[in-house]
Amino acid sequence: MSAAGMTTQAAGGWRYDNVARAFHWLIVAMLVAQYSVALLLGAILPKSAEGALITWHFSMGSSVCVVMLARLAWRLTHPAPPPPADLSPGLRLLSRATHWAFYAGYIVLPVLGWAAASADGARVRLAGLIPLPLLVPKDDPFGKAMQTVHPVIAITLLALIALHVAGALYHAFIKRDGVVGRILPGRGAGAA
Ligand code: HEM
Ligand code: HEM
DSSP: OOSTTSOEEETTEEEOOHHHHHHHHHHHHHHHHHHIIIIIIHHHSOGGGHHHHHHHHHHHHHHHHHHHHHHHHHHHHSOOOOOOTTSOHHHHHHHHHHHHHHHHHHHHHHHHHHHHHHHTTOOOEETTTEEOOOSSOTTOHHHHHHHHHHHHHHHHHHHHHHHHHHHHHIIIIIIOOSTGGGTSSSSSOOOO
């Protein structure tokens, strides 16, 4: 495609453009870090580390929101490559729904986390730098409810990631149709 930043054709197949691929792997790295801290370190480290972990959780989580907003803006202005022609309508729908659930989920989830933190009177710094106001007043019932809902949504999205990775492995090792090459970094890994 000729317009800058559109999908490119390489090795006989349409690929995501450089920016979309960079966004994909940046978000993967950020979420690996975010989930590791939220789920693993909290359980392993002593209580005295809790404050630092929570500050980190707010900083990284709010950064995910900002990066996902930028990624969404890029996606809405730069179309993705078409799905493989032989993909069944059911799988096509499932993969599209999963992708859009990631965009919506990783923008909304941090906002609900912000509400959960605000209900405890905890201050959040966007990306660890810019102080944000309380999103809801201290002890607000909606914010309190988000202290339960936010982790549930976080784990639901994690289950979707498992599904998404299973789909990628299916394309890579069973169908061997080059779909994974569309999102991998580097050149020349387009669909065969
Ligand atoms: C992609 C972004 C995020 C992910 C994946 C995520 C994930 C999680 C997970 C898995 C938990 C449960 C931890 C546990 O119970 O051991 C949790 C708790 C929490 N998160 Fe997040 N989070 C994100 C962003 C945020 C943000 C931006 C904030 C605040 C600004 C936040 C505030 C909280 C709070 C306050 C809790 C504790 C709820 C409670 O038990 O009171 N989160 N988060
Ligand atoms: C944190 C985990 C991940 C998230 C949130 C995520 C999210 C996404 C999203 C939103 C898209 C759609 C891009 C678009 O059309 O706008 C996508 C595409 C893709 N992802 Fe992931 N991804 C994750 C991890 C992975 C991993 C570990 C792999 C393994 C190789 C992978 C493989 C792919 C592939 C192959 C595509 C392209 C699908 C296609 O061409 O239709 N993803 N991912």
